[in-house]
Amino acid sequence: MNSINEKIPFLRVLPDGWKTHRLKEISKVNLSNVDKKSHDGEKVVKLCNYVDVYYNHTISDKIDFMIATASDEQIRKLTLKKDDVILTKDSESPSDIGIPTWVKEDMPEVVCGYHLALIRPNVNVVTGLYLYYLLYSYGFKEHFWISAKGVTRFGISKGDIQNIQLLIPPIELQNKITRYLKEKDLLIDKLIKKKENLIMLLQQQRQSIITEAVTKGLNPNVKMKDSGVEWIGEIPEHWKVKKIKHFATHVGSGKTPSGGSEVYLDEGVPFLRSLNVHFDGIRLKDLAFISEDTNAEMKSSQVQPLDILLNITGASIGRTAIVPKDFGRANVNQHVCIIRLNQKKMYPYYFNMLMASDVIHQQIWFAQNGSSREGLNFVQVKELKFAMPPTIEEQREINDWVFNKLKTIYDVMSKIKEQIEKLKEYRQALIYEAVTGKIDVRDMELDEVR
Known part of the structure; x- marks a missing residue:
């Protein structure tokens, strides 16, 4: 080991034979401006977009890419090649910036999309896979979070990316380190997948309990009747089928x-967006704020206690939360x-709880409109149908029963999610130890993992 390295603050010493480089010295960085829209006069391409990068450690032809268009210049600069590394550069949360992925193979029909940086390494100095692991490790991620600028929308510049200092061992050692990490990655991914599958089963159980309760009630001996609605089926004889507009x-x-996000403030009146609305309640992470004047201008959309908030566009369409009394x-x-x-009339x-049931979600699924972005309009929301217990007392009784039933499920899901986070933290710690030379893999017997 050499003496203390001042170029990379989180690294105390420089391992023998390793060198430091700025990213721009060993790679080419291009920021993408290819959006999801199709434009006349441009060529049709497959688009590797933000979520493809965010949710995948590896980019390959197994991903179902969306279709878009790009100019000849964009295709020339941003078509994916083997060993490229792609990095998220913009997000509503600083913690979502600097997420890397590795391009496994040449992909001549796929172009890097908006809000992403395409990094093409000089493979004579650093392999793409090693660069991916390096950028994924502790220290480098924190560098991007600190560099991010913004209030409610954050981003890093090309300069922030190009000027990051990297610690690079010889190519032969890079290959040993990546083989070691791929072995460990495979084991960790299998554990995470098992736990995610268990969460999925618990979510299905949760959905089944809710749907059964809001269509059949709690009395197994009650006389039933045909609701007249295919997706609702039989309901208790004293219930009626109603629409949201009958109670709203x-x-x-x-x-x-x-002015959009440019007028958001660090404090003021909370401004709730779809990312804040979740089935388990309103989440305050990445909360935006608006001024008193803006809030007064938007009087019709000021929330009140016990309002129900429903996401009506995007990937989270149908997600609901109730506004707490306080x-x-x-x-x-x-x-x-x-x-x-x-x-x-309605508890x-x-x-x-009813809005989280399959009865509502099936209708939302069929009511979605728009070719590239899902959406619901207010007329469609008002027309959503459901079976209705006639009294507040029965509604409250069903809600309390379901709440108690689901509490155990939520507790188990919470523990499993904690376990998944610990596995992800372990992965990051392991990568950090390997790419800073703290784990010596030179004499290890390693399998070739594909």
Whole structure:
């Protein structure tokens, strides 16, 4: 080991034979400007977009890429080649910036998409796979988080990426390190996959319990009747099929303030977006704020206690949450619909549970419109049908029973998610130890992992 290395702050010593380089000295970096829209006069391409990078350690032809268009210049600069590394460079959360993936093979029909940086290494100095592991490790990720600029939308510049200092061993040792890490990765991924499958089964069980309760009630001996609606089936004889519009005193959404995210503040009136609305409640991570004046201008979308919030666009369409009684003031953007109920006829907590059932989600699935972005309009929301217990007392009884039933499931799911996070942390720690020379793999017997 050489003396303390000041170029890479989180590394105390430089292993013998290893060298430091700025990324720009050993690779070429291009920021993508290819969006998801198709433009006349451009060529049709497959698009490797943000989620493809975020959710995959490796980019290969197994991914179902979306179709878009690109110019000749974009195709020339941004077509994927073997050993490219792609990095997320923009996000609503700093922790989602600097997520890398490795391109496994030449992909002549696939172009790197918007909000991403395409890094093409000089493979005589650093292999793509080693560079991927290096950028994935502790220290480098933190560098990108610290470099990120923004208030509610964060990004890193080309300079932030190009000027990062890297620790590079000889190629032969890089290959040994990547074989070692691939072996460990395979074992960790198998464990994570098993736990994710268990969470999926628990989610299905949760969905089944909710759907059964909001269509059959709690009394197994009650007389049943045909609801007249195929996706609802038989319901208790004293229940009725209703629509949201029969109980809602308000259905509507907000809008993006003039100036968009540029007018968001560090404090003020909470501005809820679809990323804040989850089945387990309103999440305050990455919460945006707006001014008092903007909130006053958007009076119709100010939330009230026990409002039901429904995501009406994007990948999270159909996700709902109830506004707690003590939540305080807030507003919503155009991607979140407020459903305000007549609480003398509908128990809000029951309705919030009902909105998470298959009865509602099947209708949302069929009602979605738009070719490239899912969406619901207010008329469709008002027309959603469901079976209705006639009294607040019965609604409350069903809700309380389901809540107690699901508590154990949520507790188990929470523990499994913690285990998955610990495995991911272990993976990162292992990578860090390997790419900083703290784990010596030179004399290890390693298999070739493909």
